[in-house]
Amino acid sequence: MCGIVGYIGYREAYPIVIKGLKRLEYRGYDSAGVVLYDGNDMKLSKTKGKVSDLEARANEEISQSGTIGMGHTRWATHGVPNDVNSHPHLSNSGNLAIIHNGIIENYEPLKKELINRGYNFKSDTDTEVLVNLIEEVQKKENLKLGKAVQIALNQVVGAYAICVFDKQKPDEIVVARLGSPLAIGIGKEEFFIASDASPFIEYTSNAIYLEDEEMAIVSLKKPLKIRKIKDDSLVDPYIQELQMNLEQIEKGGYDHFMMKEIYEQPNVVKDTYRGRLLANEGIIKMSGIEDNIEKFTNAQRILIVACGTSWHAGLVAEYIFEEFARIPVEVEYASEFRYRNPIIGEKDVLIAISQSGETADTLAAIKLAKEKGAFVFGVCNVVGSSISRESHAGAYTHAGPEIGVASTKAFTTQITVLTMIALRLAKAKGTLSNSDYHRYLLELETIPEKIQEALTSNEVTKEIAAVYKDASNCLYLGRGYNFPVALEGALKLKEISYIHAEGYPAAEMKHGPIALIDEQMPVVVIAPKQGHYDKVVSNIQEIKSRSGKIIAVVTKGDEQVRNLADHVIEIPETSDALSPLLTTIPLQLLSYHIAVMRGCNVDQPRNLAKSVTVE
DSSP states (O other): OOEEEEEESSSOHHHHHHHHHHHTGGGOOSEEEEEEEOSSOEEEEEEESOHHHHHHHHHHHOOOOOSEEEEEEEOOSSSOSSTTTSSOEEOTTSOEEEEEEEEETTHHHHHHHHHHTTOOOSSSOHHHHHHHHHHHHHHHHTOOHHHHHHHHHTTOOEEEEEEEEETTSTTEEEEEEEBSOOEEEEOSSOEEEESSSGGGTTTOSEEEEOOTTEEEEEESSSOOEEEETTTOOEEOOOOEEOOOOGGGGSOTTOSSHHHHHHHTHHHHHHHHHTTTEEGGGTEEOOHHHHTTHHHHHTOSEEEEEEOHHHHHHHHHHHHHHHHHTOOOEEEEEHHHHTTSOOOOOTTEEEEEEESSSOOHHHHHHHHHHHHTTOEEEEEESSTTOHHHHHSSEEEEOOOOOOOSSSOSHHHHHHHHHHHHHHHHHHHHHTOSOHHHHHHHHHHHHHHHHHHHHHGGGHHHHHHHHHHHTTOSEEEEEEOGGGHHHHHHHHHHHHHHHOOEEEEEEGGGGGGTGGGGOSTTOEEEEEEOSSSSHHHHHHHHHHHHTTTOEEEEEEETTOOTTTTTOSEEEEEOOOOGGGTHHHHHHHHHHHHHHHHHHTTOOSSSOTTOOSSOOOO
């Protein structure tokens, strides 16, 4: 949510900043802007719309020379999306420029105080308040920029990742974070600043990820120093070697990142269990589990907290953990969990799931659970992310960068990790027979090739999409392990095609949703041979008798459902517990093709952000 890019060095800053903003478009935004320092003055250009709109305006408005620059993609919070509310913002004197990701919750009283002191405001944003607060502190106490930023941030309440530049001190940029991610790329006689490493991956493989309540003065003349915002104490910088490469963040010949990431799933699922799953030897080896096995086996219960697609993966995990390991599981929306008074004990294990590792609500849930004494295990995709650092232990999914806002490979790799954890705990507790344990390990090892086979349904789903692209509503039904897949399928359709869709347990159809079914209502039914097959067939017959249009996801060779359904999409056979890894594939493809046919922006759906780093 929002994207920050900054550069200070010997290269021309503008092309680096613009290219970086394009790489951060996946985060979701409604406006964009850039500020450059050319050695004499700051050049500012910003606009509502896309980065391409910013480029067009900048070509008309400003000189693009200068080796210091900052850029921003804004996702509106305070103030509607328009040119004036776009970042960067300048202070009243015009000396300071700021870009900001986050929310300053106490901006209104600060703004009133600044107005009383003679400050004027052009925008409706909390960010313009912050830059003028910094200027007021700087002016009043005759301070250098870094100290003024520190004092000002100790007066604000909220979340932020900021970059601040002072044209009177044109050899440094001050950065700080609390709750929103910020990375500093370390080059030779140059520095890069960004919300994640993708904007600077081709320039350097070394980066520092600021922790919460840390700030740094990024200077060409002084060594990089990181300090705590509250007490000014120095922090030893930890330089990480980046794990991504340029090829991973490019489309690789696909029309959209989403389609590329759908097709990456056979490989990334294999990457996720590589070195961890030794099926022939009957071994699952995950250091985060091995080092804390008693925390899990002695757990009174497991709490899973997540948002969106990760929450759906957690629902699948609830079925798997309870069946395999016989441990009670509760799955919570992180956004609700943090705002009630949950009962958490020292014998509870909390599993936090997040693709980005930066989800604000999930981070807050982690901190709450830790305060109550629970053991926290993180499942995320981004190495060095906040959740990976805040958790007591954890496991990475190894999905590689996921650029499309609608998660696909994140979902399947999360389920893969969670399945391995459940199987390892079942082995430790003796809750699965040896034969079943080995059978599941061997079956999990075959999932990548079965996903590859499931992807051959692409043309069939494209033909079905052409039939239903103009639908106004859609129902998704599943039972057992595939009820969460129904929820996920409906979410995918909603978020990228803007068609209203709902997922239900198939048996709940009679308790209300059946009233919606007529000849205009497409119903996607997940009906693999394993599990509650006969019950699902009965549900299909109920839909058929009311003239509903049935799109069925079935096990290859199924004739019974084929004779009932209007359309059939086949997947390879697998066990009931592992079926979500396959049944989700055609639903991803279906939503993708419908969205493309409707002319929707598949990778950057309206109003959505990839990583929700503010409340």
